[in-house]
Amino acid sequence: MLRLTRGSLVLLGLLLALAAFALATQPQLRDGIESRALAWLLERQMSAFGVAVDPQAIDRVTVSDPQALPDEQERVANWLSRKYRVAKEPMSALVAEAFVVGKQLDLDPKLILAVMAMESRFNPFAASPVGAQGLMQVMTRVHSAKLEDFGGNMAVFDPLTNLRVGAMILRDTIRRSGSIEGGLRLYVGAVSTDGRWYIDRVLSERDRLHRVAAGQNVGFNAPQRRTGLSTASASNPPAVSEAAQMQAPARESDAVAPASMEHPPIPAAEQAAKAPPVSPSPEPVQRLDTPYPGTPYPAA
Template sequence: MTLHCTWCFPIRTFLRDTARGLFIVTHSGLAMVGLSAAALVVALWWQPDWLNQAEGTLFDWLRERQVLLSWLPENTAERATAVDLKDLPKSQAAVAEWLGRKYKVAPEPLAALVAESHVLSKKTKLPPHLILAVMAIESNFHPYVQSQAGAQGLMQVMTGIHAQRYEAYGGKLAAFDPISNLRVGAEVLADFIKLRGGSIEEGLKFYLGGYELSEDGGYVAKVLAEQSLLDQVAAGVNVPTQ
C-alpha cells in the first residue's frame, strides 16, 4: 500500500502540471489569435481598400480553381462584364484595344474576355489567343448571335447539346452571358482537341461540325491566322486591323 502511494503522488503531480501547462499554452494561443483577429478587423475598417483587394484576390483564386461552382453557382447578373484597360497587363490591354478597333466593339467588355481567356488557359491548357481567335471567327465578339443550327453566343456553343455544362451558371440561358459562354465554349473546345488526339486543327474541325464535317471551308486557317495576329499584337507589333 505504501509503495502504491509513493508512485501515485508523482503521477498526480505530473498530470496536474501537464494539464496546467496545456491550459496556459492554449489560453495564450487563443488570446493571440483573438488579438490578431481584432487587429485585422480594425485594420480592414481603417483601410477598406485592403478588404476589397483581399476579397478580390480570394475569389479570383477560388474562381480559377472552380472551387465555388460546385455549391455556389455564379450569379452572372451581379458580375461586371467590363474591365478598365489600365487594370490589365500591357500585352492584354493591347490585345483588347486591337480587337475593339477591328470588330468595332467597346474595348472594356473585350478586356474582360481577354482577362478571362488567360484564366481559362491555365485550366484548359489552350493558348489564350486561340480561345479569343475562336470567338472572333465564330461571332465577331457579339454575344447574342444565334446560328440556324442553334449555336449561341460568343463561342457559338450548341446549347441544346451542351445544356448540362450551363447548369453551374444558372441554366441554358447563361449561353448569352459572355463570360459563361466563353467558359463553356473553352471547355468544349479543349475536350474536342483531346478527343482528336491532341491536334488543335482536328479539334477545331470537330468544334465546327463534329463527325459529319468533311470540309471546313477555311475555318481552321482563319482561326489560326487570327491567333497569330493576336500573338503579334501582344508582343508589341503594330498590326493593322484590315
C-alpha cells in the first residue's frame, strides 16, 4: 500500500508539472481554460444570488479620479459637484471632457459646462416635452446626422457623446450669430422672446466658474449679471412662459455683482451693438420651446 501510494504521488506530480509546462507555453490553451472557469464561476454566482453579474460593467461607467485632474479643473469639478449634488467622479469626467472638447472647438469649456448646468443640471437622462434630451438637451430629430457618427440617436444618452454633440451645436450657433449672446439665443431656440433670461443665467454661471477656476471663493447663488434693457423692452418686458419661469427659479440675488478684474461685464451699449436682431431662425437649431425645467438650486 505504501509503495502504491508513493508511486501515485510521483505520477500525480509529473502530471501537474506537465500541465504547468503546457499552460506556460500555450497561451491559447491557458486563455480557454480561464474563460471556461470564469463562465462556470459566473453560473455559480447566478444560481446562488439570482442576479446576473458583469465583471466588465466598470468599463461602461463615465467616471474620473478628481485628484488626477489639473488644479483648475479639480476646483471646477468640486464646486459643480457640491452645487448640483452630483458625485465628484462622474462630474470630474465631464469637466475633463469639456476642457478637451473646448480646446478642439476653440470654445470656452466653462461656457460648455454652464450651458450643461442650465439645460439639465447634469442629468444625463433629462428630457423636455419637445424632444430635447440628455446633458445638453440635444434635439435628436434635428441633429440625428451628428449622432450617426456616434452610433445612432440612442447615443444621445451617453454623457460624453451628448457633451460633444452639444458643444458642436453651440459652436455652430455662435458662428452663425457672430456673438456668444446670439449663439445662446439660437441654442435655446428663443423665437417668442429675446432669450435674455437664459443668456444671463448661462453667462452668470460661466463667470462664476471662471472665478472658481482662479481659486476664488464663490457662493452657489453669487449675484447674477443683468443684460441692459432698451427703453422699449423695459417698458414692455417680453412675456416669459410658465415653463421658462420653472427653468429660471427666482433664487438668484437681484443685486449686480461687482466687476471682476479678470472677466469684466460687457457694457450694455456694446452688447446691443453686437447682438443680432431678434428674429426666428430659418431652421430650428435646437428647440422651439424652453429647455428642460430643472429643480430649484440648493441653498448656498
